[in-house]
Amino acid sequence: MKLFKQVPVLAMGALILVGCSQENEVKLENYVDQASYGVGLNIGESLARDAVELNVDAIAAGISDALSGAEKRIDQETLQAAFETIREEQERKQAALNDAAAQVGADFLAENGKKEGVTTLESGLQYEVITAAAEAGAKPAATDTVSVHYHGTLTDGSVFDSSVERGTPAEFPVNRVIAGWTEALQLMSVGDKWKLYIPADLAYGAQSPSPKIPANSALVFEVELLDVKQEG
Template sequence: MSDKFTTIEEQASYGVGRQLGEQLAANSFEGINISAVQLGLSDAFDGIESQVAMQDLQVAFTEISQRIQKVQEAAAEAASAEGETFLAENAKRDGVQTLESGLQYEVITEGSGDKPGLDSTVRTHYHGTFINGDVFDSSVIRDQPAEFPVSGVIAGWTEALQLMPVGTKWKLYVPHHLAYGERGAGASIPPYSALVFEVELLDIL
């Protein structure tokens, strides 16, 4: 650890800068100039007149926003196409069932208990991955079953759970429109992502 910042004020000041930097890194753009960012921060804090005219700032912000939007749209189109291709090929495999909604499932274990309804609350174990196999969430890894209302989850889950007797374990292949759609879910699930879940229905509460 650095001994450059020895006082409480210096350490807190560095912490403020770290937080701003982390926020900026999470919402950055190609070509960003950190030196210019630092100068803008310093000028604003010291009450110095902007070195870039407001009209020019607005033009620059608009241009960068449009660039970011184009990049996001291209990534979304690629993800959507990749998901559609994956699901089309997956549907051809033996044992994969495709419902009218587009949801696909594969039976791993068939239970014999009751089926939950839309108003039910259930306890499940699940393991969620992207179509490339990367894990984004897993109660199995946490070794802690999850409880939630059937109506309070993504549409693909809501549909599947009502078809699953207690004790059943299915592998779900969920199109983006039955998952988190065009918005995704925070930083963990990009827009237009098709998702794969192994879901075990443990109990109806």
């Protein structure tokens, strides 16, 4: 969702809403009141996803003026300049966050690669064998579908996704996941459990898939290969 049609705002962070003096004055006694509140909720939830500092009272004034046909309180040139300033500020903040996350990941992997039992591949992917299969099992090809259990964290240990916690294994084609997974899975045998340390460029890079994963983050996964469903 874009905050304004004129200016896309793409940064993540905390949404700061200044104002909201009408909070205790609103009555929700009939369907018109309730539907109106629902419209406000939808607008607020959409704006919250863009994570920009906004003044709630000013938003309400803009909506009120638009619905009533009142004269605009700010000319278009001033509005456009304000949108542009917000965009520039958000881009600066996001660039700083991205750079910091990239440095944290690089530092982590540099130290992690020195640990006993950690193997670093030419791509930069690192792995550690937690449990080796009792017997050499099937290794998946890129076109195969696998069943795995996994537990994903940031380098600080913060959990962002876990099939283990959900209690249900995940199934997916090997070549339809992040590059670090695609590379590692083809080296594993059914029954293996590895810990993967994935550089940002083999994970999601600058495009974060979730607020739980900052852009340019190195990721850590415990992956257990349960089964391979070979193509054909």
